[in-house]
Amino acid sequence: MEKQEEEVQQQQQQQQQQQQPDKNNKETITWDVAEYGGYLFDKKLKAHNPLNHQMPLQYHHSQSTPHIPSSLSTSSTTSIKKPSSSLSDDESGGSSSSTPHSSNTPRKQFSFDDHCALILANQKLPKKLVDYFWDKCSVRICADGGANRLYSLGTKINQSSRWIPDYIKGDLDSLHEGVSDFFSKKGSSIVLDSSQDTSDLQKCFELIIDLEKGSGIKYRKIFILGGLGGSFSHEFANVNTLFDHPGRKIILASKDNLAWLLSSTYNHNIICRSETKCSLIPLSSKASQVTTSGLKWNLVKQSLNFGELISTSNVSLDNKVCVETSNPLIFIVDINP
Incomplete structure (x- = not known):
């Protein structure tokens, strides 16, 4: 009898967990460095490609x-x-x-x-x-x-x-x-x-x-x-x-930078080219958990806070950087390195 009660309780718990929304299942917002004029000042890119990799709006x-x-x-x-x-x-x-x-x-x-x-x-x-x-x-x-x-x-x-x-x-x-x-x-x-x-x-x-x-x-x-x-x-x-x-x-x-807010309400995909210099700044409050992919120095559930660790002068490895954060971050791109 006790075993049956335990099984029933486990089934109820599983049903409750399935009904609860997944807190990590956030909508994803896409940001595009090229679309925002991020490579207009890149002389090396001009010499390499006359189209400048600049996607026209x-x-x-x-x-x-x-x-x-x-x-x-x-x-x-x-x-x-x-x-x-x-x-x-x-x-x-x-x-x-x-x-x-x-x-x-x-x-x-x-x-x-x-x-x-x-x-x-x-x-x-x-x-x-x-x-x-x-x-x-x-x-x-x-x-x-x-x-x-x-x-x-x-x-x-x-x-x-x-x-x-x-x-x-x-x-x-x-x-x-x-x-x-x-x-x-x-x-x-x-x-x-x-x-x-x-x-x-x-x-x-x-x-x-x-x-x-x-x-x-x-x-x-x-x-x-x-x-x-x-x-x-x-x-x-x-x-x-x-x-x-x-x-x-x-x-x-x-002429030197782009900056925007990465809200904790969403996950974020930043479209860029490789070797784009960027920073993640926890300006308003401590960001207790930040996870990234696509960066030279990725963060895995890392805490960012002034007086402790902040991520500056990081570098993208590919054409997309992904960021998940528990608190708002300022994302900064160096556009005239």
Whole structure:
């Protein structure tokens, strides 16, 4: 009798275990270093292959950039300077419509299911990365002084009208008046948000959320050029933004590095080429268990923590790196070694 009871209990335990979800059975997210412009600066790769192993971001034509919701204009902390309707087509860069636009050519955007956005921060902007992402994002936003950087980049090559952002947003304490007037006449919307409780980058994300509400579009992939480098405090503020929006793919980019957040909610596959230098940084908290494959120095249920071990200057051995983590990690790629 006791043996039968034990067998019944074992069967019940097995059934309960089968009914419980597998905690390790996480959805896998794929990240692509080449897609994010990771090898644009690789001189050796250029010499080896004229195609540069750079997978072009696919895009298609669309009608226009989404209008900014009218609710923003009534905000106590936000005001919008719209382009003048009296401008000629030549002065405004196209038709006299109030919809922001940057050229007479049809707007291009990602052919992925979710649209992509480009934010330009107030740091040095590599021309190669600006060129690479510009026509491939469905909306382009300058974070305050990022407009000065974009204008300077255009005038440096005697093409000041080459890149016209759809929006410029921030407290506008860094935006030069001449730059503001120039872009406004060319069709950019200037959005003032005087709040000192959020950074200019956070203000740009608030704008993206408002654009989503007004259009039904979801910008799950956002590229931030100038998001790394420069002021160390600003760099930390930019990295903190990754944790504010864990449901989106947000890529911080500079001429030296790419960085993004590996959430503990998912497993992660990073598509890359061999000998790509990378690091895994437990910035927000201790990562008690990290397991990787595809690296020269793999981790097996390894704890990563500041003051203890962190994984820096690791190297990929093949074209894919897999990461499982119990806590969020910042994944950093050296793109200009």
